[in-house]
Structure formats: structure tokens, C-alpha cells
Amino acid sequence: MDAQPKQAPQEAEPEHFRKGMESIAGLGSMALNVALVGWFWGQWSVMFTILSVSVVLTLFNLLLVERMARRFGWGVTEAARTFLNIVGMLVAGIAAQWIPLVWTFMPYGLLWFNGAGDRWVRHRMVTYMVVVDVVALATGARVDTALAFTVLSIFSYAVSERRVKLMWGSLKQELTQREALEKANRDLAKAHQELQMLHQRAVEQEKLSSLGMLAAGVAHEINNPMSFVTSNVNSMLRDLRDEQNLSEVMKEYVDDVLPATLDGIKRVNAIVADLRRFARGDPEAHTGFDLDVEVESALRIAHGQLGHLKVEKDLGGVGMVVGRPRQIVQVLVNLLVNAGYATPAGGSVSVITRRDKDGVRMEVRDTGSGMSEETKRHLFEPFFTTKPAGEGTGLGLSVVHGIIRSHGGRIAVESEPGQGTSFVIRLPLVPPLPTYEPPSFRDKRMGG
Amino acid sequence: MARILIVDDEVHVIGALRRLLRREGFSIEVALHGEEALEKLATFHPDVVISDFRMRGMNGLELLGHVLRLAPTAVRVLISGHADLSSSGGQPGSVISHFISKPWDDERLVADVRALLGSQGSATPGA
Numbered sequence: 001m002d003a004q005p006k007q008a009p010q011e012a013e014p015e016h017f018r019k020g021m022e023s024i025a026g027l028g029s030m031a032l033n034v035a036l037v038g039w040f041w042g043q044w045s046v047m048f049t050i051l052s053v054s055v056v057l058t059l060f061n062l063l064l065v066e067r068m069a070r071r072f073g074w075g076v077t078e079a080a081r082t083f084l085n086i087v088g089m090l091v092a093g094i095a096a097q098w099i100p101l102v103w104t105f106m107p108y109g110l111l112w113f114n115g116a117g118d119r120w121v122r123h124r125m126v127t128y129m130v131v132v133d134v135v136a137l138a139t140g141a142r143v144d145t146a147l148a149f150t151v152l153s154i155f156s157y158a159v160s161e162r163r164v165k166l167m168w169g170s171l172k173q174e175l176t177q178r179e180a181l182e183k184a185n186r187d188l189a190k191a192h193q194e195l196q197m198l199h200q201r202a203v204e205q206e207k208l209s210s211l212g213m214l215a216a217g218v219a220h221e222i223n224n225p226m227s228f229v230t231s232n233v234n235s236m237l238r239d240l241r242d243e244q245n246l247s248e249v250m251k252e253y254v255d256d257v258l259p260a261t262l263d264g265i266k267r268v269n270a271i272v273a274d275l276r277r278f279a280r281g282d283p284e285a286h287t288g289f290d291l292d293v294e295v296e297s298a299l300r301i302a303h304g305q306l307g308h309l310k311v312e313k314d315l316g317g318v319g320m321v322v323g324r325p326r327q328i329v330q331v332l333v334n335l336l337v338n339a340g341y342a343t344p345a346g347g348s349v350s351v352i353t354r355r356d357k358d359g360v361r362m363e364v365r366d367t368g369s370g371m372s373e374e375t376k377r378h379l380f381e382p383f384f385t386t387k388p389a390g391e392g393t394g395l396g397l398s399v400v401h402g403i404i405r406s407h408g409g410r411i412a413v414e415s416e417p418g419q420g421t422s423f424v425i426r427l428p429l430v431p432p433l434p435t436y437e438p439p440s441f442r443d444k445r446m447g448g
Numbered sequence: 449m450a451r452i453l454i455v456d457d458e459v460h461v462i463g464a465l466r467r468l469l470r471r472e473g474f475s476i477e478v479a480l481h482g483e484e485a486l487e488k489l490a491t492f493h494p495d496v497v498i499s500d501f502r503m504r505g506m507n508g509l510e511l512l513g514h515v516l517r518l519a520p521t522a523v524r525v526l527i528s529g530h531a532d533l534s535s536s537g538g539q540p541g542s543v544i545s546h547f548i549s550k551p552w553d554d555e556r557l558v559a560d561v562r563a564l565l566g567s568q569g570s571a572t573p574g575a
Contacts, residue, residue, distance in 0.1 A: 225458075228458070
């Protein structure tokens with residue numbers, strides 16, 4: 001004998017929920033079966049009949065229900081299950097002469113009817129009860145017992161149906177809430193990530209712009225004394241050259257020492273000029289220019305530093321761009337010279353230009369030594385250099401950064417130690433104007 | 449002989465400019481700040497005024513504004529170490545005739561001054 005659940009599972013029903021219910025329902029019918037077996041111990045034919053019914057129904061539930069449901073749908077399966085339960089109930093009831101212990105299966109089975117979803121569930125329940133009652137009364141069941149268990153069954157079903165409906169309601173609500181919560185969480189995480197990215201970019205900009213102001217101040221302070229140092233050494237050299245009778249020592253000054261000094265001075269002035277460019281951008285006027293032509297020009301200028309490498313260019317015919325061509329050439333030369341420095345003989349450097357929907361994309365890629373995370377972090381800061389002391393000023397890439405920014409563009413670097421480096425520059429076709437405002441003459445903090 | 453007034457609050461800058469321009473044959477007068485420069489204008493009538501921008505008291509641009517009123521024929525040159533203002537030369541009105549950035553190139557500065565004197569001479573004969 002069996003009274004497995006006859007719920008009509010719904011699409012929305014979580015699998016684990018249905019499984020949990022079924023295991024408890026199975027336990028209940030097993031307990032009733034054990035009681036029946038105990039009651040009819042000794043009357044072997046009755047006991048055997050009840051056991052067979054139980055085994056048949058259990059096997060059907062365990063082995064066939066899922067497969068049938070998959071093949072014919074739950075409606076057909078539940079109808080078959082109802083039919084089998086009716087037959088089982090009748091066989092067992094007649095064999096046990098309708099004692100209350102057998103009747104118990106009826107309300108117990110209806111307790112597990114699932115009221116939600118399947119519109120045939122009530123029909124099945126009514127059919128079940130009517131058939132069982134009619135046959136039971138016709139085969140000698142007591143009327144009062146049949147009435148008692150029928151009423152009990154109806155209300156077991158009603159209570160169960162109501163409870164299931166309420167449970168589904170709250171479960172669905174909870175699921176909706178959980179979904180909304182998860183979505184909110186995802187949105188929040190995304191927003192947080194974006195915010196963090198913006199913050200980091202702002203910090204970077206802030207750092208570079210305060211360094212820019214510092215650089216401008218330093219440049220100004222150096223320019224003033226350098227102006228007379230340069231002029232004085234120049235005058236002195238010219239005056240000494242005009243002298244006829246110089247001692248050997250003074251001759252050495254005129255021929256070697258002073259020219260070398262002037263050369264050093266020129267270098268200092270060039271560095272300061274770079275610093276100033278980093279701080280302010282160059283006042284070169286905006287003009288339309290062919291980017292690929294400027295790339296060729298930069299390659300010619302940097303040629304000397306790239307002699308040991310294979311130079312590849314892949315120019316995409318990007319056409320006219322508005323900006324400051326001299327500065328763009330300077331950017332490319334700086335990147336190419338760096339690439340030449342970082343790449344051992346036999347490696348390669350490539351320059352790629354492309355037009356895309358927002359503007360142009362330039363890439364300078366080498367197969368050189370690459371950079372560490374630490375280097376990448378400080379790359380664009382003035383005075384940061386990985387070259388040995390005295391060889392690099394650490395201004396090249398900060399100037400590059402300043403120029404690209406003044407063009408309304410962006411520069412990004414991709415690099416792994418040992419894997420080479422790739423600088424990707426994106427420029428708008430027309431930079432946001434005006435990008436360069438000459439410092440006001442009325443600003444008293446400036447000048448000198 | 450063209451007369452040049454040099455104004456800068458840094459003595460060494462004045463020294464260098466004076467040395468450079470004197471050997472080119474100009475007659476030089478110097479002032480350490482704007483007020484002193486304006487006093488000099490009473491007795492000295494320069495063809496060129498070269499002024500530093502940032503100075504204590506009056507700045508170079510204000511000084512050159514006064515110069516424009518007091519000695520309208522003088523060429524007004526602003527010299528500064530702050531930033532490249534060459535592209536905006538002559539922009540704030542016609543207060544400055546020319547801009548030179550520090551550190552200057554000796555030959556270029558002399559050539560510029562000569563050129564300015566030449567154009568000034570032909571534009572306002574008898575200055």
C-alpha cells in the first residue's frame with residue numbers, strides 16, 4: 001500500500017523542495033505499511049497482498065514517475081498515479097476488510113496533493129474519494145468509518161492546498177526579492193569598480209598636475225640664473241677669442257673648457273625647456289597634418305637609435321588630424337628612442353597607425369626588455385628614469401604624457417618584463433579647443 | 449647710437465644684458481625696478497625698453513604700459529623665464545612689441561633688437 005505525494009510540480013518549483021517533501025511523504029506511508037504488516041502478522045495472504053500493493057506503488061514512484069513525466073508531461077503521469085493509487089487502495093482495503101488503519105491512507109495521501117497549478121488536481125481528488133467510497137461501501141466497509149475518513153480527507157486536502165498556495169506566494173516573493181537584491185548588489189559592485197577606476201585616474205592626474213606645477217616653478221627659478229650664466233660664458237668665450245696673445249692655459253680654456261661648459265649649459269637649458277613643455281604644453285599652433293607623414297619623419301629622426309633593430313611600419317592611411325605636428329613627432333621620437341634603448345640587437349620595433357571611429361590610434365611596440373609593475377606605475381612622472389645616472393633625465397615620457405593630454409588624447413602602456421612593451425596612443429581627430437591658454441600677463445605670481 | 453633701457457630686479461641679468469648690448473654699440477641705462485625705470489625716463493630717452501616681467505612692485509607689463517604713454521616711440525620688449533609666450537607676443541594690446549624668453553640666445557636677441565629698431569625707425573621717422 002502506498003500514498004506517495006500526488007503533487008503537480010510546477011515549473012517554478014525548486015527541485016530540492018519537491019525532493020524533501022517526497023522523502024517525508026515516503027516515510028509516512030512506510031510507517032503505515034509497517035503498522036498494517038504488524039496487524040496482519042500471521043494472516044499471511046492478507047499481509048502478502050498489502051505488501052505487494054506497497055511494493056508495486058513504491059516501484060512506480062521510484063522508477064517510473066520521473067520518466068513518465070518527462071515523456072508525457074505531469075498531467076498524464078498524475079492521472080496514472082491516481083488510477084494506480086485507487087486500484088492499490090481498493091485491493092488493500094478489500095483484503096484488510098476496510099479497517100481504519102487502511103482508511104488512514106486516504107486522508108494521508110490527500111495531505112500531499114498539491115493544490116497550486118494543475119487544474120485537474122481537484123478532479124483527481126474527487127474521483128479518488130468517490131471511487132474508493134463507493135467500492136468500499138459495496139464491499140462491506142462501515143458507513144461511519146467511510147464518512148469520517150472522507151470528511152477528514154476533504155479537509156486534509158483543503159488545508160494542504162491552502163498552505164501550499166501561501167507557501168508558494170511567500171517563496172516567490174522571496175525569490176523576487178533575492179533576485180532584486182542580487183541585481184542591486186551587482187550594480188553596486190559595478191559602480192564601485194567604476195568609481196575606484198575614476199578615483200585612481202584622478203589621483204594620477206592630480207599627481208602629474210601637481211608635479212607639473214612644481215616643474216614650472218623649478219623651470220622658472222632655473223631660467224633666470226641660467227640666462228645670465230649662458231650669456232656671460234658666451235661673451236667671455238667671444239672676448240677671449242678676440243684676444244691675440246693668450247697663454248697656453250687660456251688657450252685651452254678657449255678651445256676646450258669653455259665650449260664644453262657651453263655645451264653643458266645648453267643641455268641644462270634643454271632639460272628646463274622640456275620641463276616647461278611638460279608643465280604647460282608648447283605654444284605651437286594647431287594645424288591640420290597627415291599623421292602618417294609625421295610618423296615617417298619621426299622614424300627618420302630616431303633612425304640612429306634604431307640601427308640595431310628591425311623596424312616595421314604599418315601605417316593605415318589615417319589621413320588628416322588636427323594638432324601640433326612637431327609635438328606629435330616629439331612624442332613618437334621619444335617612444336622610438338626608448339624602444340631602441342630597451343631592445344637588444346636583433347629585436348624589432350613596430351609603429352602602427354589606424355583610424356577608428358573616435359579618432360586615431362598609434363602604437364609603438366618593441367620586443368625589448370619590458371617593464372616591471374613598479375616602473376609602469378611611475379612611468380609618466382618627471383625625473384623617473386631606469387637609465388643609469390647621467391644618461392637619462394626622466395623627462396621624455398612625462399613630456400609625452402603632457403603633449404598627448406594637451407591634444408585631448410590618452411596614452412596607455414602594456415608591458416611584461418622580458419615580453420617587450422607596447423605604447424598605445426589614442427588621439428581625437430580634432431583636439432578639444434582651446435587646450436593651450438597662454439598664462440595671463442596680469443597674473444602676478446608668474447613672469448620674471 | 450640707439451639707446452636701450454634695461455629693467456630687471458636681478459643684478460646679474462642686467463649685467464649680462466648690458467655687456468652683450470654695449471659691445472654691439474648701444475648706449476645702455478639700467479634700472480632695478482619699475483619705479484626707478486620711470487624716473488630714468490625723465491632724463492633718458494630710450495629707443496628700446498627691455499623689461500623683466502616679474503619684479504617687486506610694478507610688473508613688467510605695467511611698466512611697459514607706462515612707457516607706452518610716456519615715450520610712445522620706444523620699442524617695448526618683455527623678457528621672461530616663465531613660459532613660452534612668444535606666440536602671444538603683442539597680444540595684450542600693443543603694450544609689448546616683442547617677447548623674449550629666458551634664457552635668451554645672445555645672437556638672436558641682438559638680431560631681434562636690431563630688427564625692431566629698424567622697423568621702428570622707418571615707421572616713425574625722427575624718433
